[in-house]
Amino acid sequence: MYEESVIKLSEKESLLKSFVLFFLVIEVFLSFIFYQYEKIEEEHMRENLFLEMKNYSFFFDDERFDIDIVAKSSKEQLYELYFDKDSLYILVPFPANQDDLVKVFYPKKEYKALLDVMRHSILLQFIFLSLIAILISLLFAFYSLSPLRKSLELLETFIKDIIHDLNTPITSILINLKMMDAKNEEVESITKSTKTISMLHNNLNTYLQEAQFASEKFNLRELIDEQVDFFAPMYDYLQWDVDIENIVLKSDKNAFSRVIYNILSNACKYNTSDGSITIKTHNNILSISNTSYGIKNPSKIFERFYKESDRGLGIGLHIVEALCKQLHIEKKLLVKNNIVTIHLYLDKVTLN
Helix, strand or coil, rough: CHHHHHHHHHHHHHHHHEEEEHHHHHHHHHHHHHHHHHHHHHHHHHHHHHHEECCCCCCHHCCECCCCCCCCCCCCCCCEECCCCCCEEEEEEECCCCCEEEEEEEEHHHHHHHHHHHHHHHHHHHHHHHHHHHHHHHHHHHHHHHHHHHHHHHHHHHHHHHHHHHHHHHHHHHHHHHHHCCCHHHHHHHHHHHHHHHHHHHHHHHHHHHCCCCCCCEEEHHHHHHHHHHCCCCCCCEEEEEEEECCEEEEHHHHHHHHHHHHHHHHHHHCCCCCCEEEEEEECCCEEEEECCCCCHHHHHCCCCCCCCCCCCCCCHHHHHHHHHHHHHHHEEEEEECCEEEECCCCCCCCC
16 A cells, blocks of 8 residues: 555654664764773783783793893883884893893783784674664664654554545545536536545545556547646636647556646745746656745655644645656756746657
């Protein structure tokens, strides 16, 4: 079902964001802890080496260390740990000569090897705790997703009930209107209003269910004229400019009609009081333009439930987005000088 796919996308997005946010918080916390832990372990390693070198200076019984005789210097203190380019070392007194000192040193290469072993061990611990963090983050994300899932299930049930309750009366009204005098203005007005409700009903049904598309041939000009004839009387204050080439399409006519209906409905509702709507084709591109007061966020205009005023439900252009993908029709939105244009690229559905 279409709505189920939307719910899954919403759930996946919410799940991913919750997981990433919680996991990043844990990882930052773990990184800080392990950074400090590494510094502490390195300091302990130096202290242990210092104590072992100091003990070695008394007994000289550890093969890891070596000694050298160096001249006494006022800059270096006895029994302090120092580094040079090749080793770690301490200086101890040389009883046989007061002007010299014994240098007990440990190769820096060996020291770096010890550091690598220590850091490898810490890295394994970090990876292990990160895996636990992933599990905890997933559990947290699924837990936080539960209210969203309940809300979406409630929305789905609500829309199903609306569609079920609307289907019978709309069908009954349309059937009875066909039996009445179509030339009567009141009847025509009721017919148009009922068709509007029927199209909204179809939008809700499209939003809820996975559409079953059928491929059929139809004339684009005839379909556009039918939609214009429907909207133009209701928005007679707008200037309509229609120039459609004689193009035959092979696609789902009902779905394509809903695409045009939703675009024109949006173009009419959000037009200016003395505005215009232009519909034309060129090189298998259907362009629908309308004057407007501008769009604040053009990049969001096709998002589900997005709307820039209190009017509408915010699903009309989202349904256009979904149907165009299903019909393999590329679209492009342009906003320039308060003129909004939607281009529909019909190459894949045009019969040459």
